[in-house]
Every structure is written in structure tokens, then in C-alpha cells.
Amino acid sequence: MKNRILAGAVALVSSVALGGCGYFSDSGSGGRTVTVWLMKDSVSQGFLDKFTASYEEEHPSIELEFKIQGWSDIGPKIITALKGDDAPDVIEVGNTQVAQYAESGGLRDLTLESMRDLGSDDWLPGLAQPGSINGVQYGIPWYAANRVVIYNKEIFEQAGVETPPKTRDAWIEASERLNTNGNQGMYLAGQNWYVLAGFIWDEGGELADENGGDWEGALASPEALKGMRFYKELQALGDGPLDADEEKPPQTDVFAEGDVAQIIAVPGTASLIEQKNPELKGKLGYFPIPGKTAKSPGSVFTGGSDLIVPKNADQRSAGIEVVKALASEKWQTELARTMSYVPNKPSLAHVIEGEEGTAAMAVGATRGRATPNSPQWAAVEAENPIKPYMTAVLQGGDPAEEAKAAAERITALLAGG
Structure with a gap:
């Protein structure tokens, strides 16, 4: 991790x-x-x-x-x-x-x-x-x-988006405007579960809950489902693959092609992008992942x-x-x-x-969280039922049913099964 x-x-x-x-x-x-x-x-x-x-x-x-x-x-x-x-x-x-x-x-x-x-x-x-x-x-x-939003300043300017958004609603609105003229408003792979975790935490949900020393998967809670709903809305504003994570293909390579307005990544990714496409040097900016209100940034995995x-x-x-x-x-x-x-x-x-990049990261870190504090969480990540759950929902599956199945598998893994 x-x-x-x-x-x-x-x-x-x-x-x-x-x-x-x-x-x-x-x-x-x-x-x-x-x-x-x-x-x-x-x-x-x-x-x-x-x-x-x-x-x-x-x-x-x-x-x-x-x-x-x-x-x-x-x-x-x-x-x-x-x-x-x-x-x-x-x-x-x-x-x-x-x-x-x-x-x-x-x-x-x-x-x-x-x-x-x-x-x-x-x-x-x-x-x-x-x-x-x-x-x-x-x-x-x-x-x-932690992750921040890395954006192409030139595409923002062309779309008339003058300042980085500070709320989720403004973020969606800006991404819709950016998702035109052959550009992708947001490149977000379908299985980027670390990003999903932040959206779930913003809604008051959890990946798993502890009850009397026992851990249970919590993806089927109303709050967690709201987080997945927002992820789906954002992910649709680009051509990210539904059945892969940010490494397949590497989102760095995709962004370097020059037609992507935003990705969600650690700030150091920008230097890798510039190495692949020197024409983007000086054109990249950063802002914290927006929260539900402008009072605080969105939650992020630390x-x-x-x-x-x-x-x-x-x-x-x-x-x-x-x-x-x-x-x-x-x-x-x-x-x-x-x-x-x-x-x-x-x-x-x-x-x-x-x-700029590290400062944006530090702002987001104030809302940082970690994965469930169970000794068995490594087993969950090794199999990672969250990823196929996300793909199933993005491909049109019933969110509640898919979340319930994934939560049950997480529960079993946290119990050593």
C-alpha cells in the first residue's frame, strides 16, 4: 500500500x-x-x-x-x-x-x-x-x-475554468466543461479504490467497521454507497478503463498525451509526466481534492x-x-x-x-485517513474485492447487491477466511 x-x-x-x-x-x-x-x-x-x-x-x-x-x-x-x-x-x-x-x-x-x-x-x-x-x-x-488533483492549466484556460474548484459540486461542473473539444475532463481508472475510500469517508462511511474486536466489511452502508455514486459520476467525465486501476495503462502516460484535464495522483507524478512530454513543463498545476463544502478539502488516503x-x-x-x-x-x-x-x-x-504540489498535498493531509486498523487488512488488499465491486457498479451492476457481496468477502478475509 x-x-x-x-x-x-x-x-x-x-x-x-x-x-x-x-x-x-x-x-x-x-x-x-x-x-x-x-x-x-x-x-x-x-x-x-x-x-x-x-x-x-x-x-x-x-x-x-x-x-x-x-x-x-x-x-x-x-x-x-x-x-x-x-x-x-x-x-x-x-x-x-x-x-x-x-x-x-x-x-x-x-x-x-x-x-x-x-x-x-x-x-x-x-x-x-x-x-x-x-x-x-x-x-x-x-x-x-497523499493524492491531489494534477491539472493541465492550458486546458482549464481554454474551457474558461479560471480557478480550481473547492467543492464537489463545483468540481463536477468544471469537469463537465473540461470534458469537451476532444479532451477528457477527468481521467480516473475504474478501480482506483484509494480515491473511492476518500469519497466514502466524506460521506461518513467506512471500508470496514470494528465491533467488539470483530471486523465487518461496510461497503453496503448507505454512506459508502453515496461515496461510490459520486465516484461513478466523476469517473464518467473521461475515458478511464472500467476494469483496471491507475497502473493499467499508467495514468502518467495517458496524461502526458496532452488531452487530459485532470488526474488524481501524488504531486511527484507531475515530474514524470513532464519527462514523457516536455511540452507540458510549466503547464501543470495542483489543488487538493475538493470536499463536500468549501470549508475543508476532501478526505484522502494517507x-x-x-x-x-x-x-x-x-x-x-x-x-x-x-x-x-x-x-x-x-x-x-x-x-x-x-x-x-x-x-x-x-x-x-x-x-x-x-x-505548489507539496503544499496542496499538505492541505489534503489534514483530512487524511488510513485503511481499517486490522492486523488482517493486508489480506484484504492482497485479494482486494473492492476492485471488482467498483468495476461491476461502473458497468451497470446493482450497487447495493455488489456492495453487499464485496462487504461479505471483506468480512471473511478480516476474520482470517
Whole structure:
């Protein structure tokens, strides 16, 4: 989940990628080594160098050791580490993965630190909520990214749409005007379920509900059906495929052809579009996904990372201090500016002012949410009954019947079936 939404954001970072099996500090020979697992491409080498030099200068008895991990097989590797006797001291995990690791019983309770030292009352909900399990904070928010609307300014101008819409109604009206003269008003693939989730949340619905510790699919609720109805209305204002997601074909390629007015993607997607079609350079703009009223933007799925500390780590206390540093205002500011991420607190959004795409993303992040906080949600995504449900409705199927079937399958998967 995390790696897809961040793929576009990563396109904005330094071209110097993290390579090999890891990065090892070469400054000093401190008495204790704190080992940190970070995910590939989450941060640049430059950021790591700067953080390491500063931290080790301030903590001369500590040497930092970063080991870079790949997303494809990280789940089993972390579970094994949490159960073994050779765990790293800090691990970066996708924000929606914390629940499955907490279920193992191998995570350190960071509630006290989050309340006392890290200002947890100001965290982005899309990072903080999935890091908290039954009132215990296991994951400390690190950074976030979410979707915005990327638009072609030239097509907007030709259609007489002078300002980006701020409400759903205005968005539909503008998209209808843009969907003329051979242009697509909105290119939206039929199975972009992350976008659908935001519309469902705006209506007060959920993908799944928890009741007494048991999880049940909730796509058949009246609120969730309203979200699907709006998705269908918006999706019809373009030629997005009904039976595929945004990767088939890549919406980046479609937008680069020059006849699409809008797509919904992370801001970094714009640089990929410009690489494919340099004529679009300077013609792309961004705005937050509109909400039901102009008072606030629409809800969005928040992707990003939390930091966890294993119970069995050798340097647990020192590891917590590293987490505090990475989550602090100083290094949140550095990370946001270096990587074009959203900081972990809305109060820090000012540090990315002037960066149009990231600023639009930060506005949307205030209404960010995460997927249901069940340890079994990964199984739902692996099979993903939401996608065929969406296609069935877009192809004319009965929304209530299709939603009921999908909700029942989600319930079974969350129960381990």
C-alpha cells in the first residue's frame, strides 16, 4: 500500500539513490551502535549523511548504522526480527502495517514518549491513528504523502475554468466543461479504490467497521454507497478503463498525451509526466481534492511511514532517542524540504510553502485517513474485492447487491477466511 502512493512523491527527491545492503556511518567510533532499518528510497543519501553527522556530534557515545530494506519481502523479515534476539533498534514501517506487527507482541509501548516529548496531539491523523492499537502508541509518525488533483492549466484556460474548484459540486461542473473539444475532463481508472475510500469517508462511511474486536466489511452502508455514486459520476467525465486501476495503462502516460484535464495522483507524478512530454513543463498545476463544502478539502488516503522500536532490541532506550530526533521539528523540516513529503504535524506545513504540489498535498493531509486498523487488512488488499465491486457498479451492476457481496468477502478475509 505504502510503496504505490509514495512512488510519485519519490520522483521529486535527489537523484542519488540509496544502494547496496545499507549505509554505515564512518564518523567516530562510539561506544554503542544503534541499528536502524529504513525502506529503500524513503530518504536520500544526502539526508542520511546530514542526520548522521549531526546526531553523532550531539551524541558522541552513539554510532548510527542504517540498513536499507526492500518492500517486497519486508513483512516476514520484520516479524522474524520481532520474535528473534537480534532485532534492530528502530524500524521504519508503512503506517498501515503497524497493526500486524503489534499483534506479534514484539513492539515497545511508546505512548509516554509520544505524549510527553513528541506532541502527539498535533500529529496527522492518517499517521497517528494506525500507529495506535487499543490506545497504545506503537508507531511514531514520520512522514506522509497523499493524492491531489494534477491539472493541465492550458486546458482549464481554454474551457474558461479560471480557478480550481473547492467543492464537489463545483468540481463536477468544471469537469463537465473540461470534458469537451476532444479532451477528457477527468481521467480516473475504474478501480482506483484509494480515491473511492476518500469519497466514502466524506460521506461518513467506512471500508470496514470494528465491533467488539470483530471486523465487518461496510461497503453496503448507505454512506459508502453515496461515496461510490459520486465516484461513478466523476469517473464518467473521461475515458478511464472500467476494469483496471491507475497502473493499467499508467495514468502518467495517458496524461502526458496532452488531452487530459485532470488526474488524481501524488504531486511527484507531475515530474514524470513532464519527462514523457516536455511540452507540458510549466503547464501543470495542483489543488487538493475538493470536499463536500468549501470549508475543508476532501478526505484522502494517507500513505507514509511510522517508526517502531522492537521490545527485544539491544539499544531500546537509545533507539527511542533516535526516533525522537527523526520526528522532531528540526528533522521533520529537513525531511519535508529534501524529500517533498508532508511533515508529521499540520503545524509544520509552513515549511513547504512555495512548493505548489507539496503544499496542496499538505492541505489534503489534514483530512487524511488510513485503511481499517486490522492486523488482517493486508489480506484484504492482497485479494482486494473492492476492485471488482467498483468495476461491476461502473458497468451497470446493482450497487447495493455488489456492495453487499464485496462487504461479505471483506468480512471473511478480516476474520482470517
